[in-house]
Amino acid sequence: MKSNLKLKIDKRVIIYTSLWMILSALIIGLIFLSSKYFRIDWVQNRGFDTILEYGNVKDVYLTRSNGTGGIRVYALTMTLGMIVAIGFSLYNFNKKDLSVSELAIGVIFIIPCSLFGASFFGKLNAEGIGRHANGSTFWGLFAFWEGGMAIHGGVYVGSIVGLLIFYVIGRKTKVSLLVYADCIIPNILLGQAIGRWGNFFNHEVLGTPVAKIANSIPSHSDKAIDQIFSAYLQTHSRPLFLPDFILKNCLSIYSGENQIINNISLENGNVVLLSPIFFYESIALLLGWFVIMFIIPNVWKLFVKPIDKNNNVYKIDHKFSFYQFFNPWLKSTETKLSSKDAWKKALNENVCDNASQTYINLTNNINSKDYLEKKLVKNYVLNKLNNKNSYPITKAGVQMFSYFLVWNIVRYVLEAQRPDDHLFIMHYKNFSLFVIGLSAIVGLIGMILSQHFLPSVFRKPGWLYEVEYFKVRKIN
Structure with missing residues (x-):
């Protein structure tokens, strides 16, 4: 006799499915539009080697008189x-x-x-197909203390190593690998957003030409830069609505044959404004991190209230919640209860009475010999008993996969405008865009699976996921 437990589909499933379909359509549409309308093929090292420095913005400060030593801003921002x-x-x-x-x-x-990983992919084919940065040998590709780093390589290698390590740790601590990933991986966005300002100081991560500022410049001094920039603004509208100190550090002197890039006619000696995509990426990643850290895991709380074991709604002190956000070590009291602690109490009390024994009784009555059906029913029972109030909780793994979606969508849009010699996979723009686009789609699929599929298949009593599941003494 098979179990009489039925997996019911309620209205929320239809709503969630519709929202996921809309999000998927938007992402696929953005990838398509970026490929069709934003893509520009060009090479920076063929004519755009000279980037002007303005306002003492440079990569190295406090060097010795012989030119050695000093503080490298790029390394400093990476470390920070x-x-x-x-x-x-x-x-x-x-x-x-x-x-x-x-x-x-x-x-x-x-x-x-x-x-x-970042060093390997940053130096691989950096000076052309088969020619690595500074003539590096295979082992030289791993010299991360030398210039040339690719963030994608660092993230992919670091993520793989981290997943392996925390998988082993999790088996001992009974904490899901997805929980560790949610705690760590999204914060890479914050590190990347800060690190991009190191590219500002060393005048890297610049995109396609957006305006020809002047036919030539008499010198590389700040005064000369101010003069040509002011003269340009007298006859043209402002090319980008960004502060002057950013724009003036994105100027390049073109040296090469006459050509047209992004509908701009270029001649040898022209002063060209390159798109400050380091800035766009930094702001976009910072916003993405905020969404992943604070909105995605908490948005469901807007639609339900924290309920105690007697079905009474907890009274939240929003002012105290604000203070606790900036000082997480503050503890709630009987008179001051933060939103975080109210929900912590509500989720701890969200387990059905006698859940452990009920789980044993119900799962022992499953007579199906089909392994998958038996596993699905067991996990259905486990999830229901751990969520008696049916809170639409953001499941473990969603934040981690959100990182890969957000980061790669941002990178895909900007990669389409980056020069061929500054791509993730250098000189292979189609392949580079394919890998980045595929990574974004994997992130989206991972979010959907983490929220709706994995909880139905991969859940164990006594383990920590989005909440800590109850323990059972004996499971038959």
Whole structure:
């Protein structure tokens, strides 16, 4: 006799399916439009080698008199980005009551591997197909202390290593790999957003020409740059609505044969404004991080209220919630209850009475010999008993896959305008766009699977997922 438990589809499933379909259509449409209308094929090292420095914006400061030493801003911003990303990961670990030592173990392995991956892909074919950066040998491709880094290589290698490490750790701590991934991976966006400003100081990550500012420039001084820029604005509208100190550090002196790029006629000696895509990427990634960190995991709370075990709604002190957001170590009291702690209480009390015994009784009555059907019914029972109030909780894994969706969508749009010698996979724009676009689609599919499929198949009693599932003493 098969189990009489039936998997019911309610109205929310139809709504969720419709929303996912709309989001999928928008993403596919954006990828198509970027490929068709934003793509521009050009090579920066063929005529755009000379980038003007304005306002003492440069990569190295405080060098010795002989030109050695100094502080490299790019390395400084990369380091700062890593520290901030680790700091917010620590915040997430604290929020999930996870051990900090587990994060430390992961960081020890992930960061070096990320640097090796970023260096490898950043130097591979950097000077043409089969010609690596600075004539590097195979082992020289891993010299991350030398110039030439590709963030995609760092993220992919670091993610693979991190997933392996936390899979092993999770089997001991009974914490889902997806929980660790949600706590760490989205914060890479924050590190990337900070690191992009290092590209501003070393005048990298610039896009296609957007305006010809002058036919020539008498010198590379700030005064000469101010003069040609002012003269341009007297006869033209402002090319981009960004501060002058950004635009004037995106000027390049074109040196090459006459050609047309982005409908701009270029001649040798022209002063050209290149698109500051480092700025666009930094802002877009920062916004994406905010959405993934604070909106995606909490948006469902707008539609339901935190309920205690007696079905009474918790009274939230919103002012105290604001203070606690900036100081997560503040504890709620009987008179001051934050939104975070109210929901923590509500989710802890969201388990059905006698859930463990009920689970054992119901699963023991499953007579189906079909492994998949039996597993689906078991997980259905487990999920229902762990969510008696049917909260539409954001499931473990959604934030992690959101990172890959957001980052790769941003990168795809900008990659279409980047020069062929500054791509993720250099000199192979079609392949580079394919890999990035595929990564975005994988991120979208991963979000859908994490929210709707994985909880129905991969859940175990006593493990921590989006919430900690109840334990059972004996499972037959």
